[in-house]
Amino acid sequence: MRLNGIDCPEKSQAFGNRAKQATSALAFGKTVTLKTYGMDKYGRTIADVILPDGRNLIHELVKDGWCW
Secondary structure (H helix, E strand, O other): OOOOHHHHOOOOOOOOOHHHHHHHHHHOOOOOOOEEEEEEOOEEEEEEEEEEEOOOHHHHHHHOOOOO
């Protein structure tokens, strides 16, 4: 899956592991809702991730500075 409309650092880039940890802290083990927008050129689903409390995962990552 690819998060819609954002770019986060890759694991090998500066802060990549921290961005992954922040994403996991928000969503791992939780039941989330996906709002899908189709597929990218690699066959991954493009989606917004809505957390159980209604917050948008992507908005939270941008707000916290983990992606742009």
